Amino acid sequence: MNVLYFAWLRERIGLPKEELETKASTVADLVEELRGRAPRYQAAFADMSAVRVAVDQELVELDAPLAGASEVAFFPPMTGG
């Protein structure tokens, strides 16, 4: 599974993208797993109310399932326009 990070999440975690093997069944599970890997993930995911998630390029909630997903992205609230 490809995991992507944008904006300050990318900066805190220190990379834009990584490939992971995971058995996490939801986005929330994946976040827990990542938090366990290193303090920089803990820093990035410290306040999940400031984090948005897309699974296969569709916005989803934290409890969204990951079954069949090939791309998960984490980023702050969007500021386009």
Next chain:
Amino acid sequence: MNVLYFAWLRERIGLPKEELETKASTVADLVEELRGRAPRYQAAFADMSAVRVAVDQELVELDAPLAGASEVAFFPPMTGG
């Protein structure tokens, strides 16, 4: 006093502008006076709900006074934009 006509009022009355001496004290009085002059004025002023009036280039109601006015204009509802 200059009296101006626009759009189909101009066409019905047959002229864009005329200079009048009048003692009419309101716009409504002036319309009555004009109606008495010729059938083409009667045709133009047949339905006053379809006529708008400006005195000295400001939109006014039919009962507006004419004291001091130098220019009165009659025209249909506006269709700008």
Next chain:
Amino acid sequence: MAVCVQVDDFDLSAEMALMTAGRADIGALVSFTGLVREINGGGGMELEHYPGMTEKALQKIEAEARSRWDLQDCRIIHRYGPLEAGAQIVLVLTASKHRQMAFEAAEFIMDFLKSRAPFWKKESGRGWVDARESDEAALARWKAGITKT
């Protein structure tokens, strides 16, 4: 910038470039361009106006918009005379810091232009265009000095 009542065509990008030249405090630009629609194969129209009063009416509309919204700038161009199908009739361009003010001011100006500026349209082969009740109704939402939303 002043309002303009003219026979000549206009160029939106040029107007926008003039408006933004030498400044970077504008965040939002909204434009409305009105075009002559071809109706049932009929082409073109003649736009009559009331010289003198038209300029006054447009200036009044612009001043009212500027008093209601915090606009960085505002531009109104309205053409008159013969206009072919597809031709540009009117341009309203508003500039503000944030988008909502620019949108609302442009809508406000257009609503007033439609039924409070002394223009009359005569379509080729079809005669004088009737005022639309919906245009009169659109004005009502700006009453009492409140904004729309």
Next chain:
Amino acid sequence: MAVCVQVDDFDLSAEMALMTAGRADIGALVSFTGLVREINGGGGMELEHYPGMTEKALQKIEAEARSRWDLQDCRIIHRYGPLEAGAQIVLVLTASKHRQMAFEAAEFIMDFLKSRAPFWKKESGRGWVDARESDEAALARWKAGITKT
């Protein structure tokens, strides 16, 4: 017309000319142009986006606008990369028969672009721009399939 996510600048008059070429059934064109504002003397920003998802999100926003309003055409251009103060960021251009549809559709698209398209602004010397609560609130008025007015 397609949506476009690009580094290059755009020209509104050129986009409008493309949109109106060879047809005379458009009565109203509304454009929104977003510019980089200079804040406290700070200049420029970097606009990051999510390639792939961005295009999808813009296409979805455009399709939704077309399903809600009877638009003759619609165009969205959003830039990314480094942008100087005063630079154009985004263009939304809508075409319809009458003005209200074009205005509403352009506002709708902008409201969604602001907080539902994956772009992130980083201002030079000031860091990441926070999302504005007013932008989230603006979305609420389009809920339940009803139009604004």
